[in-house]
Amino acid sequence: MLRMTTLSKQQKLFIISGLVAAVGIFAVVREYRPGGEGEEMRQSATTTVTALSGGGSVKVGGSGAVTVSSISEAPKGGASSASAPDLRAPLTIITDMSPEAQTLLRSKFTDAQTALAKNPKDFQSLMTLGTLRKMAGDYAGAAADWSYTSSLYPKEPSPYESLGSLYLDFIKNYPKAENAYMAVIRYRADDLSAYHNLYSLYTDYGYKANTDAAEQILKQGIAANPKAYDLHVLLARYYVAHKNPTAARPEYESALSLVKATGQTDLATQISAEEAKL
Secondary structure (H helix, E strand, C coil), rough: CCCCCCCHHHHHHHHHHHHHHHHHHHHHHHHCCCCCCCCCCCCCHHEEEEEEEECCCCCCCEEEEEEECCCCCCCCCCCCCCCCCCCCCCCCCCCCCCCCHHHHHHHHHHHHHHHHHHCCHHHHHHHHHHHHHHHHCHHHHHHHHHHHHHCCCCHHHHHHHHHHHHHHHHHHCCCHHHHHHHHHHHHHHCHHHHHHHHHHHHHHCCCCCCCCCCHHHHHHHHHHCCCCCCHHHHHHHHHHHHHCHHHHHHHHHHHHHHHHCCCCCCHHHHHHHHHHCC
C-alpha cells in the first residue's frame, strides 16, 4: 500500500474538502423530506455550459423506442428485494491512500454508523455509508448500501443516481447502470442529468450500439421537459453525427428559441454557430 508519512497543508485541505463534499453532496443537492413534494428542476448553468461546449456528447456524470416501461429489469417500486446490509460492519479500505486519509474516512464512517444506531432508516447516513465505501474502493458494499436505501425510499431518485454512476464508471455493468438511470426518470422525469447519462451510455460507452436508443432517450427527455434546450442541442448533434442535417436543423432552432426567450445571448451565439456549419 502506498504510504505518505507527511502531508502538506494543501494536500490536507484537498483530502478534507473532498470528504466534506462527498458526505455533504446530498444535503446540497436537495434537503430530503420523506413524503415531501415539489423539488425544483435541476437544470444548472453548469449542465447548460457543458451541453453547449464542444462538439461531442455530454457526460453529466441505442433497439426500438426507449421508454421506462420497456426496461423490464428496472426497479418498479424500488429495490424491494434488497436485504439489509450489516450497518455495523467496519469500513473496508481497498484503494491506496495515506494513513491520514484513512483516518478521516473512518471518522466520517463512524459518524454515519452512530447516527444509524439511533435511526436505522436515516436516509442521509445510509447514503453516506455508500459514498464512503465507494471512496474506499468497496464498490460491492456501496452498491449494497444504496440498493438497500432504495428499498426503504423507493421513490427517492438519489440512491438510483448513485447506483447509476457506480455501475457506469466503476463496476462497468451497463445494463444495471441503464436500469438505475431509468428508475431516476421514473420517479423524477425532470432530472435532466439522467437523460444526459443515458445518452452518454448509448454513445460514449457504446452500450446498445447500432440502435436508436440514444435518439429515443433524448426525445423522451424533451417530451417530459419541453424547455430543456440542452437536450435539443444534443439531439441536433446526434443527427449531425448520423449525417442527417435535415433533422438537426429544427432541433437547433428549438434550442435557439428557448435560449433567446431566457435572454442568454452567449448561448444563442454558440448554438447559431453550430447550426451554421450544417
